[in-house]
Amino acid sequence: MSQHLDLIVIGAGMAGVAAAHKCAAQGWQVAIVDALPYGGTCALRGCDPKKILRRGAEVIDSARLMRGKGIDDAGLSINWPDLMAHKHGFTDPVPTSMADGLRDSGVTTLHGRARFTGPRRLEIDGVPYDVERFLVATGARPRPLNFAGHEHLIDSTRFLNLEELPSRILFVGGGFISFEFAHIAARAGSSPVIVDRGERPLKNFDPDLVELLVDRGRQVGVQLRRTTTIVDVTPADGGYQVTLEHAGAQETIETDVVVHGAGRVAELADLDLDAAGVGWGQRGIQVAAHLQSTSNPAVWAAGDSADTDGMPLTPVAVAEAKVAASNMIKGTTTAPDYSGIPTAVFTIPELARVGMLESEAREHGIDLAVRYSDTSGWYSNYRIGENTAAAKILIDQSNDQIVGAHLLGPKYGELINTLGLAIKLGLTTRQLKSATAAYPTVGSDLASML
Ligand SMILES: Cc1cc2nc3c(=O)[nH]c(=O)nc-3n(C[C@H](O)[C@H](O)[C@H](O)COP(=O)(O)OP(=O)(O)OC[C@H]3O[C@@H](n4cnc5c(N)ncnc54)[C@H](O)[C@@H]3O)c2cc1C
Numbered sequence: 001m002s003q004h005l006d007l008i009v010i011g012a013g014m015a016g017v018a019a020a021h022k023c024a025a026q027g028w029q030v031a032i033v034d035a036l037p038y039g040g041t042c043a044l045r046g047c048d049p050k051k052i053l054r055r056g057a058e059v060i061d062s063a064r065l066m067r068g069k070g071i072d073d074a075g076l077s078i079n080w081p082d083l084m085a086h087k088h089g090f091t092d093p094v095p096t097s098m099a100d101g102l103r104d105s106g107v108t109t110l111h112g113r114a115r116f117t118g119p120r121r122l123e124i125d126g127v128p129y130d131v132e133r134f135l136v137a138t139g140a141r142p143r144p145l146n147f148a149g150h151e152h153l154i155d156s157t158r159f160l161n162l163e164e165l166p167s168r169i170l171f172v173g174g175g176f177i178s179f180e181f182a183h184i185a186a187r188a189g190s191s192p193v194i195v196d197r198g199e200r201p202l203k204n205f206d207p208d209l210v211e212l213l214v215d216r217g218r219q220v221g222v223q224l225r226r227t228t229t230i231v232d233v234t235p236a237d238g239g240y241q242v243t244l245e246h247a248g249a250q251e252t253i254e255t256d257v258v259v260h261g262a263g264r265v266a267e268l269a270d271l272d273l274d275a276a277g278v279g280w281g282q283r284g285i286q287v288a289a290h291l292q293s294t295s296n297p298a299v300w301a302a303g304d305s306a307d308t309d310g311m312p313l314t315p316v317a318v319a320e321a322k323v324a325a326s327n328m329i330k331g332t333t334t335a336p337d338y339s340g341i342p343t344a345v346f347t348i349p350e351l352a353r354v355g356m357l358e359s360e361a362r363e364h365g366i367d368l369a370v371r372y373s374d375t376s377g378w379y380s381n382y383r384i385g386e387n388t389a390a391a392k393i394l395i396d397q398s399n400d401q402i403v404g405a406h407l408l409g410p411k412y413g414e415l416i417n418t419l420g421l422a423i424k425l426g427l428t429t430r431q432l433k434s435a436t437a438a439y440p441t442v443g444s445d446l447a448s449m450l
């Protein structure tokens with residue numbers, strides 16, 4: 001390749017695109033490559049399409065909560081193909097608009113699967129590129145599973161593209177993907193079953209709030225099987241027989257589709273990182289805190305394909321990409337600031353977290369005040385008929401600062417952002433309470449939660 005390039009970004013998802021724009025804006029010669037249409041997981045196969053489908057489920061659920069309170073929901077249903085078309089209205093234009101935006105910024109847009117052939121050499125579908133630096137932003141893929149019949153599972157991408165929603169769905173794993181999809185499927189008229197091998201699903205969230213969510217899910221038809229493993233999945237009568245094992249006993253259940261929600265690993269296997277002398281594992285490329293490979297200084301990584309302290313989430317991917325780009329440009333070793341980054345599971349109602357779990361705060365020996373509120377009877381929830389909502393705010397009594405916040409309730413995925421900001425800026429609860437919120441809004445409940 002005769003063209004000089006300062007950087008090739010591998011992966012045109014949220015991380016890769018953010019870094020490509022930032023480096024090109026500094027006058028660098030930058031190329032970006034993706035094996036799939038540009039946009040990555042979040043915009044095309046994750047956050048955004050998922051939340052569009054969830055909107056249909058929210059409408060159904062909201063109407064049901066108002067049954068007998070002035071709303072007649074009889075006959076209300078989700079038209080799955082129409083909802084899918086609504087989703088495509090957002091996702092289909094993404095690859096072109098993203099590629100156009102990159103080209104407008106001066107980035108060379110390439111298509112194909114990238115593979116290292118040396119410490120500073122890459123091949124894209126057989127064409128070699130000798131480059132100064134590489135940013136690996138290749139994301140993640142479903143974790144390989146080893147039970148018999150695992151090849152019959154569909155992944156989250158296929159679920160988000162189902163032309164019709166089957167009436168019986170079994171989800172393997174009790175994490176983000178299974179809970180979010182099961183809550184959509186239940187409102188769309190399916191019977192979802194979540195099978196988790198552990199005692200506690202959604203283990204990175206507050207256990208008390210998770211139990212409330214599990215109960216609320218049960219009320220709408222989401223079944224959860226805990227401490228249960230999959231023995232095998234066998235095709236039968238156009239669907240599947242799934243043999244489960246719980247407490248030493250086996251049981252076979254029938255389902256129309258089995259969905260992989262059992263975790264994701266970094267998407268690195270095809271890159272031949274060994275040819276570049278780059279250390280890596282299931283959690284991603286081994287990087288220093290400032291996101292440079294610990295074994296090949298020409299290689300940097302960000303997002304789901306980097307082994308960092310950040311969670312595999314979109315805001316983390318973007319934050320890491322910007323820090324990696326800045327470090328590459330300036331020759332600095334700044335580490336990303338992961339404090340105050342919130343996360344939400346978009347079930348109905350949603351479950352959100354920022355900062356420490358209660359158990360973590362106690363392990364750190366923090367002088368803790370736990371402010372727990374059952375908010376189901378509060379005005380905001382009474383108004384919409386929601387019967388399940390709670391808040392747990394963890395406060396360090398030595399300085400009046402919030403060290404963790406856990407919320408379950410309608411629109412609490414928005415409220416968690418304010419608590420994230422409070423953690424990041426080190427605001428005291430006194431300062432937070434001094435802010436005046438518009439009334440009546442969910443935000444105006446915050447002061448009472450503190
Ligand atoms: C179903 C689902 C729902 C989610 N919902 C949320 C949510 O609501 N909120 C949230 O914060 N996070 C969510 N996430 C996580 C979020 O999508 C990811 O953390 C985020 O997209 C990671 O961005 P990334 O840029 O690191 O990787 P990606 O967006 O995955 O981009 C990686 C790109 O690299 C390309 N690639 C891979 N290997 C190669 C190669 N060898 N050559 C060329 N190209 C390659 C891929 O094709 C892909 O386009 C969700 C994930 C899933 C699966």
Ligand SMILES: NC(=O)c1ccc[n+]([C@@H]2O[C@H](COP(=O)([O-])OP(=O)(O)OC[C@H]3O[C@@H](n4cnc5c(N)ncnc54)[C@H](O)[C@@H]3O)[C@@H](O)[C@H]2O)c1
Binds near residue numbers: 202
């Ligand atoms: N709203 C969001 O931000 C959002 C939504 C979806 C996905 N994501 C991201 O994608 C990642 C992957 O999501 P996920 O839901 O696949 O994983 P996850 O890590 O959230 O949950 C996986 C669950 O599967 C269980 N499990 C693993 N193997 C199993 C087996 N063989 N049988 C039964 N249970 C098994 C685990 O114990 C765990 O509870 C998440 O970690 C998250 O970062 C985020």
